[in-house]
Amino acid sequence: MILPPKKWSNAFRCVEGGDPDAVAVIKDAPLPAVVDHAHNSGTHPLSAAITARTEGLPYGTPSGRGESVDEIFLMNVSFTPHCCRSCWTDEPACAGTSLRMGRRGMDGRSMAPPPDPGIDSMDWPSPVPATADDETGTSWMVQRAWPDKTPGEFVLEVLTPGRSGVRGAHLRQGQFELLPLDDPGLPALREEAQKGELISYWPSRQAVVRADGCYIKIFSPGGAVVPAERCAQMDVLLDGNFTTPRMLRQSSRADVIVFSAIAGPTLNELGREQGAACDEAFARAWEKWSRAWVAELNGSRGHAAQSVLDSLPLRPPQWEVTKMWRRVDDWLRHNENVPELSSQRDTLRAAAERVATDLLRTAPDPMVWAHGDLYDRQIIVPDGDIPPGLLDFDSTARHEAARDLAGLDVRLELHLRNNRMTRARYLTAHTQVLAVAEQLHVSPVRFDAYSDAIWLRVALSPLPGRFSLAIAVLAERAAQELRQ
Known part of the structure; x- marks a missing residue:
């Protein structure tokens, strides 16, 4: 049974009150209708939808309908760009509540669901064995x-x-x-x-x-x-x-x-631990990182800190493009005399041209402090109130904030596609990255441009499967952009 619009708010209130008939109505309704009407029915309406649809199962657990809290969350943010998970769970609010990150988020468009592990792609040959x-x-x-x-x-x-x-x-x-x-x-x-x-x-x-x-x-x-x-x-x-x-x-x-040494596990290590308690620790750790990252980049600096920042190398988009082409040229030089790689070389050149164009065609965001090589193995989460740890500052510089965040996000997607992270944990971490980008006013097109640049770097790796995976992801993202 599908309720008329005016009846939805009453149904959600009845669910929260434990009315079994209301639970049955919302449980059997189409998910898009549930989420769309839930968002317009009260202050924290999706808690009722979650209760009805998953029968109180914990976050990340599929219900009998084949749905999970993850999928309801994704459907929610696709329909309602001003809502985050804190609107309908007991989890603390994320660093920002209006996720609008181009292909990877909202900005008036539907959020892409998390990718499936692996990807269908051409099996390009690799010069290095496993x-x-x-x-x-x-x-x-x-x-x-x-x-x-x-x-x-x-x-x-x-x-x-x-x-x-x-x-x-x-x-x-x-x-x-x-x-x-x-x-x-x-x-x-x-x-x-x-x-x-x-x-x-x-x-x-x-x-x-x-x-x-x-x-x-x-x-x-x-x-x-x-x-x-x-x-x-x-x-x-x-x-x-x-x-x-x-x-x-x-x-x-x-x-x-x-x-x-800094005491505590890395975010990567937390991502590999098993169990519901570990899911909660993983979420708290990413929230701890996101708060610290926003505070660092949005905070005021004293004279000494500002002097340090001003002395760091400047890495504008032109620098990124120059470095990218140097890597591409090295790859082409290494593979120029391999006949079976001719189509692979053409594909790489085309992808590099597109990445370079996207990096240079829009105005850059402001230059801020950047780690330069940020990924989950570089972030340590100590116990208690100790600030999170950061490792390896060899590449630190002034860069667009999108550069670090896109690099971190690509690593997360690699973990998911290579079956090294569950979809639930990918969503947890990915959402925090997007929320930080929102708080830092990162332009969606800049985030996407740097994300594509990082995927191109993955394609240049001689490790088995990297070229196939990364080129397929870039093609997938380009096709998604054309559809929007």
């Missing part, structure tokens, strides 16, 4: 990969089950070779690696060792000068809103920095 065997027959999983100086050659970060830490490797014309810790580009690596577990390694460029109560970051000689300066600057700039690691030691050759 696993490789060394000369002893041990199988190594490839975690990260970078083009080397010679076309067709790559440097890898690999690991194998049963052994702690990661190793470096070369892939030359399809031949896999493990690298010793005597890295000519990182002369301090072998000594420092003996002090703990090697957890990150870009051969000849940079490495991180986790030791007792600290982290050791290894650079090429002289390479630690700017990172040490940035870390000291962040102590001044971020004081109060974020916890930053302390520098405990620097080497005389400026190739090693030892940082203090």
Whole structure:
């Protein structure tokens, strides 16, 4: 039975009062009608819709109708752009209540539902395998990969089950070779690696060792000068809103920095934990980050903090485009003599042209402080009232706020599409990112432009499946834009 419009508000009030007939009416009505009328029926009307449709099941739990609170929330924000989850649950309000982020949000248009894990796409070939065997027959999983100086050659970060830490490797014309810790580009690596577990390694460029109560970051000689300066600057700039690691030691050759550890899990680690209690902790952690991020970028600064901000490098859209084309050219150079990649090269060029055009065709948002490499592994959530922690300020600069937020959001979508995050948790985190963007007055077109630029970077990764996934996502987003 479908109620006339004037009867809806009474029905919702009766649901809240426990009337079983009203529950049955709303439960059996079409979901769009329920949500549309719920929004216009009272102060917190969707709590009644949720009660009726999911029979009181917790957030993220599918009901007998095959719906979940997530889907009702998505339908709600699609119909009603001025409502957030705090309107109809006991969760604290998000950082902003008018999500309008272009393709990924409202701005007068329907919000796209969260993507399904995986994506149908052309199976483009990849030059780097998922696993490789060394000369002893041990199988190594490839975690990260970078083009080397010679076309067709790559440097890898690999690991194998049963052994702690990661190793470096070369892939030359399809031949896999493990690298010793005597890295000519990182002369301090072998000594420092003996002090703990090697957890990150870009051969000849940079490495991180986790030791007792600290982290050791290894650079090429002289390479630690700017990172040490940035870390000291962040102590001044971020004081109060974020916890930053302390520098405990620097080497005389400026190739090693030892940082203090920050207690607490990262947002990435919280996202992998199981259980309803973990869902609540995950939501609270993202809210804690969002409050701190908005406070940092919207807050007033003293003279010392403003001086630090003014001294940071400026990264306008033109810089982003130049860097993007440099990466694209490197990819093309590495793959120029592979006949079977000809269509792949054409597809990449077309995608890069579109991304560059979108970055430059609209006026940029104001330049603000930017982390430069923000994702969920860089954000730590301590217990209690301790401010959230931030790691790795090597790339910090002045940039549009959209750059950090779009990068963080793309990482979340990658987790979802690769089945490393549930849809419910993706929605929780994604909603917080959009709410922060709203609070910071990020232009939707700038958010979308930087999001596409980040997806193009994913396409340039030599790891298996990355090009296929990212190009398909960019095509999907372009098609969605044409439909709007």
